[in-house]
Amino acid sequence: MNLLPFDEQKPLDFIAVGRLCIDLNANEIHRPMEETVTFTKYVGGSPANIAIGMARLGMKTGFIGRVADDQMGRFIVQYLKNNGIDTSHVITDKSGSVTGLAFTEIKSPTDCSILMYRDNVADLKLEPNDIHEDYIRQAKCLLISGTALAKSPSREAVFLALEYARRHGVVVFFDLDYRPYTWQSKEETAIYYNLAAEKCDVIIGTREEFDMMEQFAVHQHDDEKTAQKWFDYHAKIVVIKHGKDGSIAYTKTGETFVGTIFPANIVKTFGAGDSYAAGFIYGLMNGWPIPKAMEYGAAAASIVISSHSCSDAMPTLDQIEQFIQQHKSSSTAAKS
Ligand SMILES: Nc1ncnc2c1ncn2[C@@H]1O[C@H](COP(=O)(O)OP(=O)(O)OP(=O)(O)O)[C@@H](O)[C@H]1O
């Protein structure tokens, strides 16, 4: 049974809507940011990372968003173009907005944090008029990212994109991407996340993100009940990510798949979710069984957390397959 009816006649594979930002990753690692002197600049923003990941995997990818009218905005657009991503619907915001900055602190491979500068950011200036029905209609799938729901008019733009996607048989992925500093309150977040999730086909989030969404629900902290809640709406697949403990995917048809991880030489933990999403969505779009899609997501995640960047490190299909093969060979050798 084809859970996700991707329309192979559509010319675009994947469109992401939302945040285009800059990551400034500490170069002096294993120390607090107070002691960091230099940073490396990368394109960032969760939906941007996922779109870059999809393009690296060979998918025809587009983006809907706003960038600041400055050097950072131009850097982002050029980077997307260099990676073969269609930027015809990336708008330069002229309101004096700025580019969101994510300063990353890498105290240890497992103790990382992100300091976000997001006042007056261009990405949340996205407007409903920036959302074009004819563009979304051309895509096999659309990715929305939770942070784009944090403020108007971006919030309304996302709901319009969802309306167009539903109208034209575009499969919708919702990456929860909860970033508390962008919201007024958890209650506000839960309300808007629930309203969006009701319209989505695949919902991907961590246990903590689903708990935030379900703060008004009768159940708490229960993966199966979380999945069933969304199957009662539009969802076909719900994926709950559990960090180094892997992931669990539930389907509306009653199947459950437990995803394992690949060992990683961890440089930093963040970026795992975005790379996992790219590998997983790629697998689903190719009609693979869910376990294989989860495997490619997990491999992509291990590759990215073993790297200094997120976007730059998003792997190609060959890199993922070589990584998986190397792991399998090492496992076989270790057993013999
Ligand atoms: N320490 C790890 N070692 C190997 N794989 C990992 C590790 N942490 C995460 N992963 C892989 O990445 C997937 C997503 O990671 P996680 O659950 O941390 O999502 P996330 O919180 O959205 O990630 P991010 O830190 O990018 O926001 C996991 O399901 C797992 O497959």
Ligand SMILES: O=C(O)C[C@@H](O)[C@H](O)C(=O)CO
């Ligand atoms: O999503 C953000 O704004 C931060 C990202 O750019 C950063 O790469 C990250 O946290 C990835 O999960």
